[in-house]
Amino acid sequence: MPETVLVTGGAGFIGSHTCVELLAHGYEVIVVDNHVNSSPHALERIAKTAGRPLTAAYRVDVRDRAALAQVFASHQVDAVIHFAAHKAVGESVALPVEYYDTNVGGTCALLSVMREHGVHRLVFSSSCSVYGDAQTMPLTELSPVAPTNPYAHTKLMCERILEDVCDHLVEMKVLALRYFNPVGAHPGGLLGEDPRGVPDNVMPYVAQVAVGRREVLSVFGDDYPTPDGTGVRDYIHVMDVAEGHRVAVEHLDDRTGMRVFNLGTGTGTSVLQLVAAFGEASGRPVPYRIVDRRPGDVAELVADPSAVAAAWDWTTTRDLDAMCRDAWRFQERNPHGYAR
Ligand code: UD1
Numbered sequence: 001m002p003e004t005v006l007v008t009g010g011a012g013f014i015g016s017h018t019c020v021e022l023l024a025h026g027y028e029v030i031v032v033d034n035h036v037n038s039s040p041h042a043l044e045r046i047a048k049t050a051g052r053p054l055t056a057a058y059r060v061d062v063r064d065r066a067a068l069a070q071v072f073a074s075h076q077v078d079a080v081i082h083f084a085a086h087k088a089v090g091e092s093v094a095l096p097v098e099y100y101d102t103n104v105g106g107t108c109a110l111l112s113v114m115r116e117h118g119v120h121r122l123v124f125s126s127s128c129s130v131y132g133d134a135q136t137m138p139l140t141e142l143s144p145v146a147p148t149n150p151y152a153h154t155k156l157m158c159e160r161i162l163e164d165v166c167d168h169l170v171e172m173k174v175l176a177l178r179y180f181n182p183v184g185a186h187p188g189g190l191l192g193e194d195p196r197g198v199p200d201n202v203m204p205y206v207a208q209v210a211v212g213r214r215e216v217l218s219v220f221g222d223d224y225p226t227p228d229g230t231g232v233r234d235y236i237h238v239m240d241v242a243e244g245h246r247v248a249v250e251h252l253d254d255r256t257g258m259r260v261f262n263l264g265t266g267t268g269t270s271v272l273q274l275v276a277a278f279g280e281a282s283g284r285p286v287p288y289r290i291v292d293r294r295p296g297d298v299a300e301l302v303a304d305p306s307a308v309a310a311a312w313d314w315t316t317t318r319d320l321d322a323m324c325r326d327a328w329r330f331q332e333r334n335p336h337g338y339a340r
Pocket of ligand 1: 087088089127128129152181200201202203205217218219220221230231232233271294297298301
């Protein structure tokens with residue numbers, strides 16, 4: 001069983017929550033993060049929340065092979081969780097080279113350093129966006145993949161690289177987790193989602209409207225073929241995502257090769273349902289207005305989470321109310337996010 005886990009992107013939203021979950025289960029945790037889209041303050045909050053320190057944290061870009069190799073040379077790393085990547089769909093259309101360089105180039109650099117140091121256990125952060133504008137719901141791991149933007153392409157391309165690496169290096173053990181829409185925060189109120197600038201994603205936007213940082217939520221379209229016309233997504237509590245990674249680490253040794261799993265709840269929620277649930281949980285109604293559809297958006301994305309449940313005897317446990325309550329607690333206590 002792995003004892004020391006290296007987490008790339010460990011100061012980010014999902015990374016920081018996963019570090020807490022790993023520390024709470026006795027793992028030694030090493031963080032590698034270049035902080036281009038995360039705050040170093042998250043690292044102190046990880047330790048505070050978990051009640052245990054990280055073993056080490058390095059400001060290193062995963063593409064910097066020499067610096068990454070130094071980290072691997074300084075620790076006995078048993079497994080790696082690779083979160084470090086760019087993740088904004090809209091930005092990926094404007095900056096495709098940067099997305100391929102960081103997401104694909106970073107994964108290749110990591111794989112070569114892992115190989116040099118004899119580390120062959122990896123959990124990879126993938127995305128439900130690889131399914132694109134799918135016609136049949138819910139989505140299983142066998143549903144057709146059809147990325148519609150550079151971000152989603154980079155994730156699928158990394159999965160492909162990992163498959164080939166596993167075919168070539170028989171000792172490799174890789175789990176790619178395709179997350180649906182991670183939201184919420186650690187219930188302790190110290191850790192949460194702290195996007196830079198105007199949030200791209202709906203949940204942090206709603207939370208910032210509720211706390212008074214922004215005036216009104218723009219709901220992108222109410223003419224989708226969904227029950228209330230607004231987009232339907234499978235929101236999953238970030239602590240369930242974190243738990244899913246810890247459980248994945250525990251199951252890396254089940255077999256060699258590459259496996260892919262969805263990480264979702266199986267429940268679809270529309271934008272208007274999310275707005276109502278957040279208003280209820282926060283006690284503050286969230287003003288909104290309907291605007292045009294956002295280019296590139298799809299009507300519905302909902303996971304079939306049964307494969308992971310069958311493989312690991314594990315399911316998500318936190319509902320939409322908990323997602324909203326915990327996101328609100330973090331927003332209320334940290335109206336401007338982490339100090340920068
Ligand atoms: C997208 C990506 C996902 C990526 C995630 C994080 C796709 C299909 N999904 O998720 O892979 O990991 O971003 O960056 O590319 N909405 C509003 N108003 C807003 C913001 C969003 O109405 O201000 C609506 C959207 O139209 C959508 C829903 O809320 O229906 C969720 O949007 P968002 O939070 O941006 O996530 P996705 O686009 O689903």
